[in-house]
Amino acid sequence: xxxxxxxxxxxxxxxxxxxxxxxxxxxxxxxxxxxxxxxxxxxxxxxxxxxxxxxxxxxxxxxxxxxxxxxxxxxxxxxxxxxxxxxxxxxxxxxxxxxxxxxxxxxxxxxxxxxxxxxxxxxxxxxxxxxxxxxxxxxxxxxxxxxxxxxxxxxxxxxxxxxxxx
DNA sequence: GCCAACGTTGGC
DNA sequence: GCCAACGTTGGC
Numbered sequence: 001x002x003x004x005x006x007x008x009x010x011x012x013x014x015x016x017x018x019x020x021x022x023x024x025x026x027x028x029x030x031x032x033x034x035x036x037x038x039x040x041x042x043x044x045x046x047x048x049x050x051x052x053x054x055x056x057x058x059x060x061x062x063x064x065x066x067x068x069x070x071x072x073x074x075x076x077x078x079x080x081x082x083x084x085x086x087x088x089x090x091x092x093x094x095x096x097x098x099x100x101x102x103x104x105x106x107x108x109x110x111x112x113x114x115x116x117x118x119x120x121x122x123x124x125x126x127x128x129x130x131x132x133x134x135x136x137x138x139x140x141x142x143x144x145x146x147x148x149x150x151x152x153x154x155x156x157x158x159x160x161x162x163x164x165x166x
Numbered sequence: 167g168c169c170a171a172c173g174t175t176g177g178c
Numbered sequence: 179g180c181c182a183a184c185g186t187t188g189g190c
Binding site for chain 2: 187
């Protein structure tokens with residue numbers, strides 16, 4: 001059987017970091033719901049990741065921004081690939097955007113499934129202090145992107161914080 | 167609450 | 179296409 005058509009985009013699992021402000025939507029809320037839409041992303045680069053690159057099964061680090069302290073709080077999995085963020089058409093929604101229409105949606109979202117909440121938060125300060133993570137996007141100065149690709153190396157490094165503590 | 171960094175808008 | 183003005187993000 002010829003399986004050479006199976007390209008990297010099919011085979012490789014990708015890793016992501018998704019920011020959320022816990023006062024708006026926290027990992028506890030995701031845990032309670034089990035799965036959730038990731039609506040409200042209004043940045044083109046982040047939109048492109050959700051629309052074009054995220055695949056079912058991709059692993060997601062959940063990050064609490066605008067929190068005290070900010071940091072990574074747990075794990076989720078992409079469970080539905082990009083589709084139009086219809087909150088953009090809801091005039092009562094804070095995510096309403098009149099430029100986006102059902103025929104020509106501008107904004108997209110994915111669904112994520114809760115996996116686990118870490119036994120403790122890994123703070124941004126800790127991430128910044130880890131030489132193994134010096135080039136991780138989230139620790140870069142002025143890093144505002146709310147959905148970021150994460151290398152497998154960085155992802156495994158973050159998980160290792162817990163394996164070594166047991 | 168401050169403000170640096172960044173993204174978007176719109177006049178030209 | 180430039181870039182100043184403005185708006186937003188998010189750490190502190």
